[in-house]
Amino acid sequence: xxxxxxxxxxxxxxxxxxxxxxxxxxxxxxxxxxxxxxxxxxxxxxxxxxxxxxxxxxxxxxxxxxxxxxxxxxxxxxxxxxxxxxxxxxxxxxxxxxxxxxxxxxxxxxxxxxxxxxxxxxxxxxxxxxxxxxxxxxxxxxxxxxxxxxxxxxxxxxxxxxxxxxxxxxxxxxxxxxxxxxxxxxxxxxxxxxxxxxxxxxxxxxxxxxxxxxxx
Numbered sequence: 001x002x003x004x005x006x007x008x009x010x011x012x013x014x015x016x017x018x019x020x021x022x023x024x025x026x027x028x029x030x031x032x033x034x035x036x037x038x039x040x041x042x043x044x045x046x047x048x049x050x051x052x053x054x055x056x057x058x059x060x061x062x063x064x065x066x067x068x069x070x071x072x073x074x075x076x077x078x079x080x081x082x083x084x085x086x087x088x089x090x091x092x093x094x095x096x097x098x099x100x101x102x103x104x105x106x107x108x109x110x111x112x113x114x115x116x117x118x119x120x121x122x123x124x125x126x127x128x129x130x131x132x133x134x135x136x137x138x139x140x141x142x143x144x145x146x147x148x149x150x151x152x153x154x155x156x157x158x159x160x161x162x163x164x165x166x167x168x169x170x171x172x173x174x175x176x177x178x179x180x181x182x183x184x185x186x187x188x189x190x191x192x193x194x195x196x197x198x199x200x201x202x203x204x205x206x207x208x209x210x211x212x213x214x215x216x
Contacts, residue, residue: 012043060211067194071095071106100202105195110187112158117184122148124177125164140167 013020014029021029022043032040074095096103125144147160165178196209 012047063211064194067104071104101200102198103196103206105197107193107195109191109193111189111191113186113188114161114181114184115186117180118161121177121180121184124173124180128169128171128174128177140169143167 012022013032014023015021016029020032022032022035024030092108093106094103095106125148129141129144143160143163146157147164149157161181165181169175196211197206198209199206
């Protein structure tokens with residue numbers, strides 16, 4: 001007799017010839033009555049949470065699209081009326097209510113990678129540290145170590161590289177090393193962020209309106 005299969009139940013169950021099964025992590029169908037109660041409860045809990053998470057994610061996506069559409073429409077009106085648009089360095093913009101209590105900020109962040117010149121910079125920095133020996137401040141050595149060590153994904157620690165550039169060191173080789181770091185920088189992309197702020201009155205501090213769940 002041919003098996004009759006009904007799949008894609010909201011509970012995650014698959015019905016085969018009238019019997020309920022659930023696929024395990026390897027894709028094997030396990031009879032529901034053989035699954036431990038705590039595992040079924042965990043499955044139900046995760047599916048319930050995901051029901052809300054998927055819906056909320058879709059709402060956030062739609063909200064983001066509507067936000068950009070609204071801001072672009074406003075800027076199009078400005079351009080039509082005055083022949084200019086809002087905008088600061090690298091496309092950063094701030095839009096504010098007339099009472100000055102709410103604002104929307106659009107920020108463009110560049111994604112930076114580093115070319116082969118970074119290895120030249122590392123060699124020059126190592127020369128400086130070797131010559132300075134005990135005279136080199138421990139915090140400088142620590143920054144250098146962190147800057148040129150790769151993280152778990154094999155990426156250079158960009159934040160520490162930028163820390164190196166802020167150090168005020170007069171050594172000529174150090175300056176050449178920092179020039180090499182700057183030459184190594186490559187903008188490989190950019191990402192647009194929209195942030196929302198409000199305040200109770202003009203003397204109050206700006207408070208972020210949190211949409212990112214990780215920061216809620």
